[in-house]
Amino acid sequence: MCERAHTLATGLGGVNSVVYSDGVTTSGAPRRSTVKDIAAAAGVSRGTVNRVLNGGYVSPEARAAIQAAIAEVGYVPNTAARNLKRRRSEAVGFLALEPHTVLLEDPNIGAIMLGANAVLSLAGYQMVSLVIDSDRDTERVARYLSGGFVDGAIIVSARAYDPITTLIGQIGLPAVFVGHPPDLTNAIPFVGIDNVGSARAITQRLMATDRRRIGMIAPALNRDSGVDRLTGFREALGDRFDPALVAEVPHYDYAGGVAGMRTLLDREPALDGVFAASDAVAAGAMQVLREAGRDVPGDVGVVGFDDSSWADRTQPPLSTVHQPAREIGRRAAELVHRQILGDEDVPGSVLLPSPVVWRHSA
Amino acid sequence: MCERAHTLATGLGGVNSVVYSDGVTTSGAPRRSTVKDIAAAAGVSRGTVNRVLNGGYVSPEARAAIQAAIAEVGYVPNTAARNLKRRRSEAVGFLALEPHTVLLEDPNIGAIMLGANAVLSLAGYQMVSLVIDSDRDTERVARYLSGGFVDGAIIVSARAYDPITTLIGQIGLPAVFVGHPPDLTNAIPFVGIDNVGSARAITQRLMATDRRRIGMIAPALNRDSGVDRLTGFREALGDRFDPALVAEVPHYDYAGGVAGMRTLLDREPALDGVFAASDAVAAGAMQVLREAGRDVPGDVGVVGFDDSSWADRTQPPLSTVHQPAREIGRRAAELVHRQILGDEDVPGSVLLPSPVVWRHSA
Numbered sequence: 001m002c003e004r005a006h007t008l009a010t011g012l013g014g015v016n017s018v019v020y021s022d023g024v025t026t027s028g029a030p031r032r033s034t035v036k037d038i039a040a041a042a043g044v045s046r047g048t049v050n051r052v053l054n055g056g057y058v059s060p061e062a063r064a065a066i067q068a069a070i071a072e073v074g075y076v077p078n079t080a081a082r083n084l085k086r087r088r089s090e091a092v093g094f095l096a097l098e099p100h101t102v103l104l105e106d107p108n109i110g111a112i113m114l115g116a117n118a119v120l121s122l123a124g125y126q127m128v129s130l131v132i133d134s135d136r137d138t139e140r141v142a143r144y145l146s147g148g149f150v151d152g153a154i155i156v157s158a159r160a161y162d163p164i165t166t167l168i169g170q171i172g173l174p175a176v177f178v179g180h181p182p183d184l185t186n187a188i189p190f191v192g193i194d195n196v197g198s199a200r201a202i203t204q205r206l207m208a209t210d211r212r213r214i215g216m217i218a219p220a221l222n223r224d225s226g227v228d229r230l231t232g233f234r235e236a237l238g239d240r241f242d243p244a245l246v247a248e249v250p251h252y253d254y255a256g257g258v259a260g261m262r263t264l265l266d267r268e269p270a271l272d273g274v275f276a277a278s279d280a281v282a283a284g285a286m287q288v289l290r291e292a293g294r295d296v297p298g299d300v301g302v303v304g305f306d307d308s309s310w311a312d313r314t315q316p317p318l319s320t321v322h323q324p325a326r327e328i329g330r331r332a333a334e335l336v337h338r339q340i341l342g343d344e345d346v347p348g349s350v351l352l353p354s355p356v357v358w359r360h361s362a
Numbered sequence: 363m364c365e366r367a368h369t370l371a372t373g374l375g376g377v378n379s380v381v382y383s384d385g386v387t388t389s390g391a392p393r394r395s396t397v398k399d400i401a402a403a404a405g406v407s408r409g410t411v412n413r414v415l416n417g418g419y420v421s422p423e424a425r426a427a428i429q430a431a432i433a434e435v436g437y438v439p440n441t442a443a444r445n446l447k448r449r450r451s452e453a454v455g456f457l458a459l460e461p462h463t464v465l466l467e468d469p470n471i472g473a474i475m476l477g478a479n480a481v482l483s484l485a486g487y488q489m490v491s492l493v494i495d496s497d498r499d500t501e502r503v504a505r506y507l508s509g510g511f512v513d514g515a516i517i518v519s520a521r522a523y524d525p526i527t528t529l530i531g532q533i534g535l536p537a538v539f540v541g542h543p544p545d546l547t548n549a550i551p552f553v554g555i556d557n558v559g560s561a562r563a564i565t566q567r568l569m570a571t572d573r574r575r576i577g578m579i580a581p582a583l584n585r586d587s588g589v590d591r592l593t594g595f596r597e598a599l600g601d602r603f604d605p606a607l608v609a610e611v612p613h614y615d616y617a618g619g620v621a622g623m624r625t626l627l628d629r630e631p632a633l634d635g636v637f638a639a640s641d642a643v644a645a646g647a648m649q650v651l652r653e654a655g656r657d658v659p660g661d662v663g664v665v666g667f668d669d670s671s672w673a674d675r676t677q678p679p680l681s682t683v684h685q686p687a688r689e690i691g692r693r694a695a696e697l698v699h700r701q702i703l704g705d706e707d708v709p710g711s712v713l714l715p716s717p718v719v720w721r722h723s724a
Contacts, residue, residue, distance in 0.1 A: 091511070094491075103472030104671070110465030117493040126506050129456075129491035131479040144488050149453070149511075254675065283675065290677075309466065313616065313645065315652070315677065 033073040035344065042069035050342045091126040092116075092336055093145060093153040097162055098251070103131070105253040105280050107308040108325040109156065112178060115329025116154055123337050125151070132164065142167050152336040154178065154329075157223070174339035176332045180224045180349070189339075189346055191332045193354035195225050198321045199232025202303050202356050203275050205319070207236065209301050209362055211273030215245035217260030217281050219252045229277045229305065245271070252277065257284020265292060273301045273362070279310035282318055286361070301362030316360035324352050395435040397706065404431035412704040453488040454478075454698055455507060455515040459524055460613070465493070467615040467642050469670040470687040471518065474540060477691025478516055485699050487513070494526065504529050514698040516540065516691075519585070536701035538694045542586045542711070551701075551708055553694045555716035557587050560683045561594025561667070564718050565637050567681070568665050569598065571724055573635030577607035579622030579643050581614045588614075591639045591667065607633070614639065619646020627654060635663045635724065641672035644680055648723070663724030678722035686714050 035053070039046045042065040051058050052066045069075075094116060096109060103109065117127045128150065130141050142164060145153060152174035158165045168175045169188060177190040206214060216233045220226030234241045247263040249256035257276055261284065264271055276282035282304035286296055294300050296316060304311060307322035331350050338346050397415070401408045404427040413420050414428045431437075456478060458471060465471065479489045490512065492503050504526060507515060514536035520527045530537045531550060539552040568576060578595045582588030596603045609625040611618035619638055623646065626633055638644035644666030648658055656662050658678065666673060669684035693712050700708050 089511075091506075100476070103475060104469065107466065113465060113493060114462070114495055117495055117499070121496060121498050121502065124502070126502055126511075127493060129493070131475060131489060131491070133476055133479055134483060136483050137479070140483065140486070140488055144453075149451075149488075254671070287675070309616070313649070 033075045035075075035342070037073040038066060038069045038075055041072050042066045053342055089126075089149050089151055090124060091128050091150045092120050092333070092340075093150040094127050094129040094156070095132060095141065095153060095164065096129075096156045097132055097164060098157040100133070100251075105251070106278075106306075107310065108306060108323060111325035112156060112329035112332075115326035116333040117329075119330050119333035120337065123333075125337065127333075138163055145173055146171050151340045152176075154332045154336055174336055176335045176339075178328055178332050187348065189335050189348050189350070191328050191335065191350045191352070192225075193321075193323060193328075194351050195228030196232040196235070198354045198356075199229040199275070199277070199305070200236045201232075202305070202319070202321050203233050203236035205356055205358065206273050206275060206301055206303050206362050209273070209297070211301055213242075213245065213268055213271050214240075214273035214275065215247065215264040215268065215271050216275045217247050217249060217257060217264065217277060217285060219249045219256045219260075219277055219281060221248055226277065229275075233275050244268070249281070252281060254280045254284040254287075257281035257286075258288055259284075261285035261288035265289075271300060274303070276302060276304050279304040279306040279308045279314075279318055279320055282320070282361070283310050283314050286314055297360065297362045303362050307357050311357070311359070314361065318361045319356070319358045322355050322357045324354065327352055395437045397437075397704070399435040400428060400431045400437055403434050404428045415704055451488075451511050451513055452486060453490050453512045454482050454695070454702075455512040456489050456491040456518070457494060457503065457515060457526065458491075458518045459494055459526060460519040462495070462613070467613070468640075468668075469672065470668055470685060473687035474518060474691035474694075477688035478695040479691075481692050481695035482699065485695075487699065489695075500525055507535055508533050513702045514538075516694045516698055536698050538697045538701075540690055540694050549710065551697050551710050551712070553690050553697065553712045553714070554587075555683075555685060555690075556713050557590030558594040558597070560716045560718075561591040561637070561639070562598045563594075564665050564667070564681070564683050565595050565598035567718055567720065568635050568637060568663055568724050571635070571659070571663050573663055575604075575607065575630055575633050576602075576635035576637065577609065577626040577630065577633050578637045579609050579611060579619060579626065579639060579647060581611045581618045581622075581639055581643060583610055588639065591637075595637055606630070611643070614643060616642045616646040616649075619643035619648075620650055621646075623647035623650035627651075633662060636665070638664060638666050641666040641668040641670045641676075641680055641682055644682070644723070645672050645676050648676055659722065659724045665724050669719050673719070673721070676723065681718070681720045681722070681724045684717050684719045686716065689714055 035046050035049045038049045042049065044062055044066060048058055048062055049066055052063055094113060096103065113129065120127045130144065132138055132141055145167065153168060154176050155165065155168065156178045158177045158179060175188050177188055179192045180190045214237065216230065218226060218230045221230065230246065244267055245264065247260035249260045257280065260281065264274065274285055276285045282302050286302055289296055289300055296302050304318045304320035307320045311318040311320050331352065335346055335350065397408050397411045400411045406424055406428060410420055410424055411428055414425055456475060458465060475491065482489045492506065494500055494503055507529065515530060516538050517527065517530065518540045520539045520541060537550050539550055541554045542552045576599065578592065580588060580592045583592065592608065606629055607626065609622035611622045619642065622643065626636065636647055638647045644664055648664055651658055651662055658664050666680045666682035669682045673680040673682045693714065697708055697712065
């Protein structure tokens, strides 16, 4: 690692002193110069400029021209510069901020990891998954992320006001969220699905099976996905929405489905439809219905969300919303990799299609 | 990272040049000097010697005495020395060598990770999980493990002749296997359960329910756990063992259970007992039995292995063998941490209790 860092510093010669001496935290210029300006001034392509900024090989002539152009246009590097200073690890962190639920209950997490790893692996990056399961973990992972051990990060299950979410914004680490934290105060891109639209669509499909009293088991209302799925449910029901038929539970897990279903049956014995906001939740709900002697879908139609491995293993198999977990992982990895390479045109968000998959539980 | 490495090199002063200049690959001395010899020669405790070897603080006087003693006894460091040269990361790798099965199907992996992380976190180590899903991954992870990015590694699902298993032995990285690779040619400790004894116990318990024709769905016969569970099954049945009633399948997964159960029903329609070598396999088997109109446990008794989250979510809940997954993770982390600290008395294996948990599927 040290050899690499030295090579980079040496390789860039004067660029370091000209550009980075005090430039990183400077701001307030009327218009900030860009890689494009440097390329135009040096008479080279943007790709060649990016190669210099990222420590790649260019001819000595091109390097000299680019160094002169950087001084001429007054380039103040932002992300690219920070990447460069940090660029020693060729590793990207993968963090799940809700380890108990995600690691123990969510079959999607493995697919997201495999998708992200496939893309990073091809690009030559080592993906390192970091568990955050305590305040001690949070502090140590924060040091790890700040300490040059990774060049970027993919964050799953970001929550409102999470310290890691805040830190990533502060240190300017190239990062991507899987899902959209509600307190988004920085420009970190995210990859996800349209939770509102998908929840509305599956609720409408459930309504079309002639249900009179439809409830929802609503986990994770401190997260965007939880809030958005509830919003979609409410929009679909419109005037028929009854807040008493929303059972809040903490997590997207089987235990949440068990607790939520019990609450709903207590409040409304005549319930004949349930939107469970994840497949694990739906599986727990179906277990309670089975124990209560209710036939699914005969007495109660149940729909889930995720299309995870739970979905075709419940009895009957679940009608649900398909989350393209592996593709989400791939796209997240692509976006973080592009930022690491200094790409300044990374999209702020990528929403992937998430169609309803209709099976036999409703 | 660089600062840390420099500090260590400086802090050890002459020790580096005396001991490590060409010592690491040397061998053939009649009896290799140990930390104990250094401690005796220097008149200090072994703990003090280990602190010097691991870059910790000791008084200048003790350090000088220990350096002289190291030269005097001709100490050739093995693991501790290699640790020292590598000791920059304060990270420990966590590797699953069968990512598709483990990450997508095995609920135990999350519990093992959380258990290991809890111990490493308390010790101030960052656990980094590395996915190996292609030959490219294998090569890159091998470079990562060799390159000083981690101080040790926990390896789950080691398989015969896996290149990572081989590499870990070659480079002398402090490591622990979860489970015991059949081609164990090195002295890497492992943490696990008695697969033979546990498989024998649950098969005997199944036999005690008056079954006449008992089959086994046997996954992963290229791994120790797969071979051992088959051995236990055969031992329990004794003369009644019929090789035609063993259905081999590739992985410990739901799909393996589906395929294996179909094979068994084809071969022996009168089958009335099944040992499925994991809970996910048992869940797949029960689905096939359900589709074939066989009642569980009325017509066919089914037992699993793992006591994972599958076990109390099948209908009926599974009789199975309890694997203490979180404790396995904790113990693996303890053993790798002790090696990193230079402990030369780490046990070669730790077997944890794995009792039969009898529910309603047999």
